[in-house]
Amino acid sequence: MKEDSSKTVYRSDSESLQSNLAIIGNFIMEMLAVFPETSPEHNILQRLFDEQYVVKDGKAVLRDKKEVKADSLQNPNDPDATYRAKNDQKVQGYATNITETVEEGKPSIITSV
Numbered sequence: 001m002k003e004d005s006s007k008t009v010y011r012s013d014s015e016s017l018q019s020n021l022a023i024i025g026n027f028i029m030e031m032l033a034v035f036p037e038t039s040p041e042h043n044i045l046q047r048l049f050d051e052q053y054v055v056k057d058g059k060a061v062l063r064d065k066k067e068v069k070a071d072s073l074q075n076p077n078d079p080d081a082t083y084r085a086k087n088d089q090k091v092q093g094y095a096t097n098i099t100e101t102v103e104e105g106k107p108s109i110i111t112s113v
Contacts, residue, residue: 018062025053025060048073 028049035042051072053060073079099112 021062022060025049025062028053029055029060044073044076044079047079048076 028045032042032045032049035045049060052063052068054063055061096113098110100108100110102108
């Protein structure tokens with residue numbers, strides 16, 4: 001791609017974005033054919049492809065956004081950054097859960113993050 005990836009979302013119109021994502025999808029299909037099926041790279045790319053694309057006439061086509069689940073993989077470089085909804089709160093990126101012990105008369109201790 002000729003465009004800086006950090007500017008894609010902000011400057012690209014919907015048609016250009018769809019076209020670029022289709023190019024990426026077809027590239028992922030080619031990469032899946034090369035990576036051994038037992039490699040972590042293959043597994044993460046396969047997950048991304050399965051959640052974001054469908055194959056039509058031998059080409060990768062971006063799924064309709066209504067078909068993509070909220071917990072789908074958004075970025076193969078960072079599989080922990082996802083969309084999530086919990087208690088009517090929507091989060092994009094990282095959601096941290098913290099567990100704390102609280103006993104009266106004693107300091108509170110964070111036991112898990």
